[in-house]
Amino acid sequence: MEPTRKLVSSGSPLEPRIGFSRAVRKGDYVAVAGTAPIGDDGATVGPGDVYAQTIRCLDIAEAALREAGASPEDVVRTRIMLTDVTQWREAARAHGERFAEIRPVCTFVEVSRFIDPEWLVELELDAVLG
Numbered sequence: 001m002e003p004t005r006k007l008v009s010s011g012s013p014l015e016p017r018i019g020f021s022r023a024v025r026k027g028d029y030v031a032v033a034g035t036a037p038i039g040d041d042g043a044t045v046g047p048g049d050v051y052a053q054t055i056r057c058l059d060i061a062e063a064a065l066r067e068a069g070a071s072p073e074d075v076v077r078t079r080i081m082l083t084d085v086t087q088w089r090e091a092a093r094a095h096g097e098r099f100a101e102i103r104p105v106c107t108f109v110e111v112s113r114f115i116d117p118e119w120l121v122e123l124e125l126d127a128v129l130g
Helices: 014-018 050-067 085-099
Strands: 005-008 023-026 029-035 075-082 105-110 121-128
Touching: 023 050, 029 050, 050 075, 050 085, 050 121, 075 085, 085 105
Parallel strands: 075 105
Antiparallel strands: 005 023, 023 029, 029 121, 075 121
16 A cells, blocks of 8 residues: 655745645655745754754744644654854854764755845754654
């Protein structure tokens, strides 16, 4: 039998326009899309603060995981994208607060920019249940 596909939305108006989901669960695998530091009001959270922005990205991604039926303990890979990789320690501090015991594989990369120039970080998560 084909595994069920579940789409998770964060309510972003960009999701239907671009044609993406915040997260997708297929069987025991969950992928969380590039997650930006956007507040409930649509504004950037923590302008100029990599740590605060990373915390916000993690909060959004973890909510998507839960809606897909997963938890942080199921995360096997994280990707952290920064516009200035020299600030990786601030993103790593936030990541470590959430994942010190779980210890997924993690990659930090520098990108030239994001859609919104106030965004300093985005992250992605992959999880496997079971």
